[in-house]
Amino acid sequence: MxxxxxxxxxxxxxxxxxxxxxxxxxxxxPEGVGKSLSKALGQAGKYPDLSYRNLKAHILDYHGQSDLSIVLGNGASEVIHRAFTGLSRVVLLGPGYSEYEKSARDHGVSIHWLALEEESRDGLWRLKLPLVKTLAALGEADGIVVAHPNNPDGSVLDPGTMEELVRFAKNRGKRIVVDETFFDYTLGVPSFVRYLGKGLDLIVIRAITKFYGLPGVRFGYGLVSSPETYEGLVAHQLPWNINSFAETFATICLGDAxxxxxxxxxxxxxxxxxxxxxxxxxxxxxxxxxxxxxxxxxxxxxxxxxxxxxxxxxxxxxxxxxxxxxxxxxxxxxxxxxxxxxxxxxxxxxxxx
CATH class of the missing domain: 3.90.1150.10 (Aspartate Aminotransferase, domain 1)
Structure with missing residues (x-):
């Protein structure tokens, strides 16, 4: 929900x-979104580029990448839904975004549930991933979904936990799906983008919906490490799933540092x-x-x-x-x-x- x-x-x-x-x-x-309305309207008079080459180039430039596959979605939820393609059993953490469970069930993927653990330091409360339990569960599954930051609490994974999770998944051929739709709000937090393209089956999901104040403009994307995983994700994707307004606004947002x-x-x-x-x-x-x-x-x-x-x-x-x-x-x-x-x-x- x-x-x-x-x-x-x-x-x-x-x-x-x-x-x-x-x-x-x-x-x-950003102010540039309003100023680009006439440009977007002009683009609406023709079909978008079927491959969205300019948009994908902006995304790669924003992340400092040059050779990654990108799945585009009508909002991050579409990419989340596709990220379960090819999996049979997945680890999900609670509390978390309900679309993970819904997407898993839509794909017939069985779920191993784990609870985030509560801890208090100096009177401050937070939820954290139970690393030992998580790795044990992932050993019996095909993949795991983590949110960074998590919804509804806003917790993030610490760098040590990220390293252990990535190392385990890489050595055992497991998929990691990371929902970073709220990541732009973080300060001093490393992104999972750093692990892309390093022999890991990793999908990092972002969007312009939350941070850029455009929930009505449905646009999200997934950065995908594995060429095989990418082919599976887009195999049945409909053409032109991103309209010209979303394409124009996304390039404006990503370019406004x-x-x-x-x-x-x-x-x-x-x-x-x-x-x-x-x-x-x-x-x-x-x-x-x-x-x-x-x-x-x-x-x-x-x-x-x-x-x-x-x-x-x-x-x-x-x-x-x-x-x-x-x-x-x-x-x-x-x-x-x-x-x-x-x-x-x-x-x-x-x-x-």
Whole structure:
């Protein structure tokens, strides 16, 4: 399940909701996207390049690569779905994005579930991958899916864990699928892109949906190490699955380094302030460390569905995490919004105590 259904929740009330359930960039896309509208409209009068050579060249340049296969998708979800092609058994970690399980079942792939482990350091909580259990499970499977950062908590894999996972998978011929759709928000975190093209069956998935504030422009892509895996992923893909608007906007976004630097710093600063404000509320038991633009929160004395209903009446939509594997009704996820919106939500939560 994605964020809350803003359309069903908002329209019956006849009002606009402040959506804390969806993890898009509240500041919108780079300025160049708006300026490129006329160009995109002009391109819409003809078919896109069937091979998307210019778009793929921009993607390779952005990642500092020169010779990788790229799978393009109508959003990252399409690429995630295709990444299960050729697998028979996969390791999934919970809590995690529900599309992994759905895609596995669509492909008839059996699932070995593992739970992320909770740890606290200096009063700060986070979820981490249980490395020993993960490698043991991967030994009995064809592949594993990891999110870096993970959704709903924003945790990332530390460099040592990444190295061990990659070494194990490479030596035993296992596939690693890495969902990095929120990676652009991270600071000082290594990407799995560094392991591409090194004899490893690795797929790294990115998108412009989240970080660049373009959820309505469906575009994602996967960087694929193995030529054999790539051929399997695109064997039944429909032609022209990326429209001219998505192609134009993607090249603009990937080329705007100043925008990325500005958004990363802005999100990190506001996430820190928002975290501290939440930690000071009596109805909050834990706030988990996050490298994304969202926070996983454990409530005290409240359950997510009930809190969601109360906040809806005040114009806020939050994400109850009661349906995430390994969590329960006391967990919610909150997007990091603009400072004024975050402050308004904090004030609304204070009144519920």
């Amino acid at each position: 994605h964020g809350g259904d803003i359309y069903s929740d908002a329209f019956p009330r006849g009002r606009e909701l402040v959506d804390f359930s969806s993890n898009g960039n509240p500041y919108g896309p 100043a925008y990325r630097d500005r958004m990363v710093k802005r999100n990190a600063a506001e996430r820190r302030v928002f975290t501290q404000a939440l930690q000071g509320l009596p109805l909050v038991r834990k706030v988990y460390q996050s490298q994304g633009n969202y926070l996983l929160v454990a409530l005290a004395g409240w359950e997510g569905p009930r809190l969601k209903d109360r906040l809806l009446s005040q114009g806020f939509l939050i994400r109850s995490c009661h349906d995430y594997r390994g969590l329960g009704p006391v967990y919610i996820r909150l997007a990091v919004k603009k400072p004024e919106d975050n402050r308004n939500l904090i004030e609304a939560l204070k009144k519920l105590v």
